[in-house]
Amino acid sequence: MDNHGQSIQQYTERRRLVLFPLPLQGHINPMIQLANILHDKGFNITIIHTKYSCPNLSNYPHFTLHLIPDGISASEVSTTELASVLKLLEDRCIGPFRDILSQLSSDDSIACIITDAIWYFTQEVADNLKIPRIVLRTSSVGSFLAYAAMPLLQDKGYLSMKDSEMDEPVVEFPPLKVRDIPRFETHDPERVNQYLVKIVEATKKASGIIFNTFKELEETELAKLGEEFTVPAFPIGPFHKYFSASSSSLWTQDRTSISWLDAQATKSVIYVSFGSVATMHEEKLNEVAWGLANSEQPFLWVVRPGLVHGSEWLEILSKEFLELISKRGYIVKWAPQQEVLSHPAIGGFWTHSGWNSTLESICEGVPMICSQFYGDQMVNSRYMNDTWKIGIKLEKGLERVEIETAIRKLMVGKEGEDVRRNIMSLKEKLDHSPKPGGSSYQSLDNLVDFITSFRTPV
Numbered sequence: 001m002d003n004h005g006q007s008i009q010q011y012t013e014r015r016r017l018v019l020f021p022l023p024l025q026g027h028i029n030p031m032i033q034l035a036n037i038l039h040d041k042g043f044n045i046t047i048i049h050t051k052y053s054c055p056n057l058s059n060y061p062h063f064t065l066h067l068i069p070d071g072i073s074a075s076e077v078s079t080t081e082l083a084s085v086l087k088l089l090e091d092r093c094i095g096p097f098r099d100i101l102s103q104l105s106s107d108d109s110i111a112c113i114i115t116d117a118i119w120y121f122t123q124e125v126a127d128n129l130k131i132p133r134i135v136l137r138t139s140s141v142g143s144f145l146a147y148a149a150m151p152l153l154q155d156k157g158y159l160s161m162k163d164s165e166m167d168e169p170v171v172e173f174p175p176l177k178v179r180d181i182p183r184f185e186t187h188d189p190e191r192v193n194q195y196l197v198k199i200v201e202a203t204k205k206a207s208g209i210i211f212n213t214f215k216e217l218e219e220t221e222l223a224k225l226g227e228e229f230t231v232p233a234f235p236i237g238p239f240h241k242y243f244s245a246s247s248s249s250l251w252t253q254d255r256t257s258i259s260w261l262d263a264q265a266t267k268s269v270i271y272v273s274f275g276s277v278a279t280m281h282e283e284k285l286n287e288v289a290w291g292l293a294n295s296e297q298p299f300l301w302v303v304r305p306g307l308v309h310g311s312e313w314l315e316i317l318s319k320e321f322l323e324l325i326s327k328r329g330y331i332v333k334w335a336p337q338q339e340v341l342s343h344p345a346i347g348g349f350w351t352h353s354g355w356n357s358t359l360e361s362i363c364e365g366v367p368m369i370c371s372q373f374y375g376d377q378m379v380n381s382r383y384m385n386d387t388w389k390i391g392i393k394l395e396k397g398l399e400r401v402e403i404e405t406a407i408r409k410l411m412v413g414k415e416g417e418d419v420r421r422n423i424m425s426l427k428e429k430l431d432h433s434p435k436p437g438g439s440s441y442q443s444l445d446n447l448v449d450f451i452t453s454f455r456t457p458v
């Protein structure tokens with residue numbers, strides 16, 4: 001009762017958040033960054049992680065960790081397509097996740113769980129335990145909307161169009177062309193499409209969606225999301241503006257990349273990396289290699305072991321190539337990417353258009369050459385080329401003449417200057433976004449208020 005005889009509602013404080021990342025590098029990094037951001041806002045953080053692909057836990061003494069003994073070995077997944085890996089993860093995680101969360105839920109300080117959008121099964125678990133679930137979507141809003149539109153695009157016949165129709169526009173989904181509709185390398189495309197439907201449906205049932213993006217970049221897409229989804233969205237990115245990704249790296253970052261860059265001229269080097277999951281065949285690696293060599297520009301190239309199925313590392317590259325590039329090129333297994341992109345010697349980034357890489361490049365104002373291997377990368381690269389005009393998309397895939405031409409255009413041509421100007425102006429907007437008065441700053445405040453509203457009356 002207060003002084004006026006009215007009853008004052010008491011609430012239990014709920015300050016614990018339980019986060020569950022998908023164990024792939026491009027999903028772990030943003031989830032760990034988000035954990036740090038929310039920890040900084042005063043929340044206690046519990047992370048549930050698979051034993052498989054778990055980053056170095058000693059980097060996070062401020063988080064409580066629960067490991068899922070999934071029993072998955074690296075060899076078990078190295079020969080399997082991504083869709084099967086996701087299925088394997090789901091099969092091994094669903095029971096242990098339910099058990100751990102139900103144990104944790106006896107402690108009523110949990111405000112909500114935050115899980116990767118791909119862990120769609122966590123919605124049902126959360127519903128059963130009456131715990132709110134917020135989804136983290138680690139890619140762009142545009143690509144999420146494309147996933148949500150897949151059933152419509154299938155009904156309209158876009159998924160069965162002929163090779164000769166690949167450059168037709170998807171009228172329901174500008175700026176996409178038919179070739180940009182998300183696809184995955186799989187022997188069972190129908191199963192993958194059903195999987196996407198489950199992800200989207202579970203996201204619709206969630207209490208909120210967090211996006212690693214910022215309003216100035218995806219204003220149109222966020223407005224469209226608001227029309228199609230009733231779930232509140234929180235675009236609070238880019239997360240790495242707050243916390244770097246290096247402490248959650250699954251591979252050792254080769255720091256000789258930085259000393260090599262130190263010896264190069266300003267804005268002279270093109271950095272090349274295709275992320276943590278993409279794979280290619282041997283002949284494509286050779287196209288990449290000769291495109292780089294023929295461009296005659298200095299380059300720093302990440303060749304991840306496993307990038308080419310069945311190869312150890314560089315043994316498939318010819319002696320002739322390695323000799324030719326020895327003075328101009330540097331090849332590493334894994335780089336400290338954020339630091340590389342911020343190095344003054346970097347003039348361009350040839351990327352696979354993974355969303356973290358895209359944001360990291362925008363943050364440093366580095367113009368891009370855009371490849372795409374599967375899924376959201378196809379959407380991202382189209383946006384970079386057509387909408388934001390911050391990258392030059394390789395339309396023919398990996399083909400040495402197009403690669404050579406694109407590198408020259410970007411590094412020494414007029415088109416490169418335009419693209420550089422565009423990304424610098426986007427970088428300025430991004431720089432402002434996480435600061436007081438900026439859109440991501442405001443959105444993060446909204447998210448904190450939203451989570452704090454999950455309180456229980458006593």
Ligand code: UDP
Nearest residue numbers: 026275276277302334335337354355356357
């Ligand atoms: N990365 C890195 N070193 C490398 C290549 C990539 O640290 O040599 C990091 C990069 O900074 C990014 C993540 O790995 O944070 C890759 O995520 P992205 O979404 O770009 O691609 P994915 O690996 O999911 O395809």
